Amino acid sequence: MVRHPDVKGLSARAEGFVRGVSARFGSGLHSEGVAARLGVWLGVSFTVAFATGLVSHFMQHPPGWLLWPSRPVNLYRVTQGLHVIGGLAAIPLLLAKLWTVYPKLFQWPPFRSAAHAVERALVLVLVGGSLFQLVTGLLNISYAYLWPFSFTTAHYWTAYLVYGALVIHVANEWAKVRAALWTRERVEPDAAARRRFLGTVAAASGLTVLVTVGETYAPLAPLAVLAPRDPRTGPQGIPVNKSALAAGVTGIILDPGYRLTVTGAVRAELSLAYADLVRLPQHTVRLPISCVEGWSADAEWTGIRLRDLLALVGAAPDATVEVESLERGGAYRTSEVRPPHWSDPLTLLALRLNGSPLAPDHGFPLRLIAPDRPGVLQTKWVTKVVVS
């Protein structure tokens, strides 16, 4: 190794420091056997998070050719519940994994070759990206938006970065994982300690799930003491994401001149007052509100079938429908409803929730509710339906 005279002393001191630190890790748990097992758990967990995250992204931003099914009713509820609760469960796994491999941070020389430098850079991407995804994800479901970026956009692109670095990392470490997991003839003096350590990590993950999963699985709601939502708490017993006040609609929703207009590619436009809506055939369905933040709550909705309304105006069977809110702005002022969803008899423009007229925060006078659909697309305070 070539060393310039002026950096020699510094380099020697750095080497001494790094070797000194790395010699201090006494625990036998900083081992490949532990790292390999935690790595497999994290690999599975990040794969589930990436796949369910992509489902959520492309449900909200579907390319033109992609028609999501409206059934099973609880599909999005399950994928997004897995994404968020699984993500929370991954926090103990990631922290334990980083603890296990921490001694590797102190290597001398820091880079043995160009390939080794690239490998370590990708590990940095993987570590930093994983911390970024889990920490911003946790803060986001806690509504603590402490960053200058758009969470959804940053979380989305960072996911590709992390998963790519993970795939490369797995390719690099696969031989070690195989050796650690499938080679039985090795003498393993630390097997009992390893099992206890991994058991503790699993317990931390399990406990995290136990005290949060009740925000989407109501029977466990009483245990969900650390969940940011309670599926039983909110106006009419259902949580709210955006209140009427936050949406700036408290005044206009009570306007007696309210009208629902159905327009666009229709035989004849329709303009209905609240009293007209109430007189149309009403249907009652049981559907969940499934939020992108992972919580969900079952409710009973009563209102007009969207397909009945579209039949009244003679919309084409392959029409796409845009539902618009009284909200003046906001990313979710409108939402698109494609044929599989609007032709589903469960899809309603609802007037009532759990037996009484919608509370202002739930979208009075009228809101969209459809099966297998992210909550942010269940447009509230609906005033216009545009057929195209």
Added chain:
Amino acid sequence: MNEPAEPAEPAEPAVVRETAVPSRRGWWRLAAYGAGGVLVAVGLTGLLVDARRTDPLGWALWFGGLVAAHDGVVLPLALAAGALAGAVREPYRFWVRAALGVAAVLSLVALPMVLGIGRRADDPSLLPRDYGRGLLLVLAVIAVAAATAVLTVRLRRRRRGPSSPAASEE
């Protein structure tokens, strides 16, 4: 790959054998490098192209800040706590460390909710619980579980009697 933690030198030959044989595994690895590289490139491109919404500087500060906070503060603190717990004698030491570790992780998860940063007056269904109380409850459960484990170990040792001092290592 290829930095076996402890015996750095002796493991080298295994690595050489691994890469020298153009096996099917070698092709799998190349395919994984390709796929992973594409995903990394897609992510980086997205972060840069969507700069108006991703705020690359803010993103980089969070990314770097989290690595620094974890590697420079959180993990050293965890190591220090583990070392302090080393004063407890086995077989109780494991349970003390396990309880401290689980309690620390659950506290981290609960922290943003306990601080209530996201509370909004117009939406009481957001963060509807008393999370300080919730966390204390969880910590109490962890403490009780660890205490039960320690007592069980102790009773078992006493039952075995003083004849087996080696029983300390399970």
